[in-house]
Amino acid sequence: MEFVISKDQWVFENSTNLYNGAEPIYNPNLKYICCSDKNITAIKSKLNSLGIQNCEVNSYCTFTPGSIFYSLIGNNILDVDNNGCDSNDVKIPNVKFTITGGTESGTLIANSSGSYFFPFQTGTHTIQPSLENQTHFTVNPTSYILSPPFSQNQYIQDFCFTPKDVISNIDLSISPKSPPARPGFNAQYSIVITNTGNQIENGIINFEFEGTKMDFVSSDLAPTNQSDESLSWNYIDLLPYETRKFNVEFRINSPFDNPPINAGDELVFSCNTTNHDFTLKQIVVGSYDPNDKTCLQGNAITPEMVGDYVHYMIRFENTGNYAAENIVVKDVIDTSKFDVSSLQITDSSHEAWARIKGNVVEFIFEKIELPFNDEENDGYITFKIKTKPNLDLGAELKNEANIYFDYNLPVLTNEAKTVVAIPDLIHDETETAHFEVFPNPTANTVGYLSSDLVYKAEVFSIDGRLLQSSLFPGNEIEVKHLPDGSYVLKIYTRNKVQVGRFVIE
Structure with a gap:
């Protein structure tokens, strides 16, 4: 036996058997055990005592509890016309929920559809939603309490967010797509714009690139203006918490062009709008690992950026011979360097949600069914997180992630390193x-x-x-x-x- 799916009733017996209350199962070749989160520590300890190595234990075969559970579902709605939430209003993606009490305390981030589904086991749970700029919105209800005795298995509650004052705020980011920049090849980049204020916005995205190092090839969205080193696009009627994204493509210089571009060289891209700017620093590669983690700000940030958001991208690729049904990206955050409570999902290749317990973040691509053919087997998650405000010059931001494809051992990414440095050194x-x-x-x-x-x-x-x-x-x-x-x-x-x-x- 190589795989075991547990619903809380499995226990170990003797030295090489796993027992489920009926008969012992011989299992010297165990590779994967799926069980409830509450049993993971005990099962890992038992495996270690039996000398069973390279057996992965997690709960990622399912994302609902194995025994009886109750669920809360609903929509996160933006009251655009300020007259109460109704069918004319829009849903808000990736709303963050704080869960307290019971067995599921932590943070959950809903998916990009604007709907949510949260399963809970016994106990009283308080569910409280919030937005990145929550002080500029009222939410009705402010929270929901799910408590026994439970008269039904599923409860429904929509949350209505209404602007209460005026705040204009736009988030911009640039993310490299797969494959990354290589000398002499084309490279694509996603430009993502999100309205994180509470007003409908219109404006211009200004994008700058190093025209001597690359040539502009194409854009999904036709530029309003174009020059040798810049592009611009208009955006109109961008609703609060609406996200739009489009791709641009460049041909990177080869080692034989003037100037030559080689593996190890750095490319810089920047974009800005009325009240926000973003800079991507990317290292050109000769070959690449399709499962990696990158800080989009590059190898260094200035002291002025300490306490602000840094952006990360984690890429994954299905290199197997069958579609991956579920993928989980697990990231353990260094709380001495980062404020975990500030984490926000900024983009993803497929619909994803997240849960945060302590300093462990799990980005969950449930039922992704990621193909294995080269044209469609890539995916990614991007997020932003604030650094602690007291980082000193020379402080290193180091982080890596584990990527779980169904019942396989995790794939460990590289360690992304970014240092706090003065501009003269970079x-x-x-x-x-x-x-x-x-x-x-x-x-x-x-x-x-x-x-x-x-x-x-x-x-x-x-x-x-x-x-x-x-x-x-x-x-x-x-x-x-x-x-x-x-x-x-x-x-x-x-x-x-x-x-x-x-x-x-």
């Missing part, structure tokens, strides 16, 4: 030189000498693939995880990039 490189690394050959670390502060070190394969990047690494970096072979090391100081070669054996 401006464009102006000089390239060669230097020696030591010891060479090496097995564990490589060192180098520099009279200037090294703010970034990168290791490339001989064919130009970026393998690792370290911010403020000191005078050496660890390379023991890399296989034997020849490598290129680039170190970045204030106005110089130095290149060296080394061998691991």
Whole structure:
């Protein structure tokens, strides 16, 4: 037996059997156990005591409790005309709910449809909705209490959000699509605009790109204006909490163009509207892992950005031979660096909802049925989260995620690293030189000498693939995880990039 689906009645017996109250089941090759969240710790402990390795235990085979449960469903409605919520009004996507009491305390973020479905087991639960700028809205009712005795299995409650004053606020973001930017190839980007105020908005999106490094190819939405390094689009009647998005495509310079673009180079895109701006910094790659995590602000943020939102994108790809029914992206947030309560979903490739317990965030693509053919097997989630306001210069924001495809072991993404740095340390490189690394050959670390502060070190394969990047690494970096072979090391100081070669054996 490789898979076990539990509905709370499974217990271990002896050393290699799982018992369900009827007969023991021999299971030396267990790979996956699905059970209720409350049983995960006990089952993992038992597996460990039995010496059973590489068996994944989670609750992701279903997203409703295994035993008797009660549910609350409804819609999140925006009172656009300020006369009470009715059929003429619109739904609000990704509303956040705080759940207290009972067995399901935490935070739930509804999906992008504007509807919600929350299952609960025994106990009294208080469900309270909120928006990002909640102080500028009234909500009716302010909360809903689900408590025993339960006379029915399902309860219905809509929440009506009404603007109570005037606030104009637009969110903009730019997200790279798959595949990412590669020298000589086309790359696509999504521009996402969301009205997070409470007024109907009209305006212009101004988009700037590095025209010497790329050529504009196309846009889903025809630009209102266009130049060699900029594009603009009008938006009209953008409702509160309405999101619109469109794609733009560029051809990235090859290593033989002028200027040449190589793996490891950085591309910068920016967009702005009346009261918001956004900058995407993207590293060009030679090859890529389809399951990865990226900070869209790049490898560094300035001290002025501390306490504000940073944006992350987690991409996934079904590389199996059958459609993935459910996908969960699990992200453990460092609460010493981030304010978990500020997290907001900004975009997703498919309909998704999220739950947050403590510092664990789970983005759930339920019944996604993600195909396995190359044209349709990609997906992503993007979110924003505020950093803590007291981060010091040099503080690192480090994070990675696990991606669960149905009953398989999770796929671990890379670790996304962003450092708080002063602008002088992150401006464009102006000089390239060669230097020696030591010891060479090496097995564990490589060192180098520099009279200037090294703010970034990168290791490339001989064919130009970026393998690792370290911010403020000191005078050496660890390379023991890399296989034997020849490598290129680039170190970045204030106005110089130095290149060296080394061998691991």
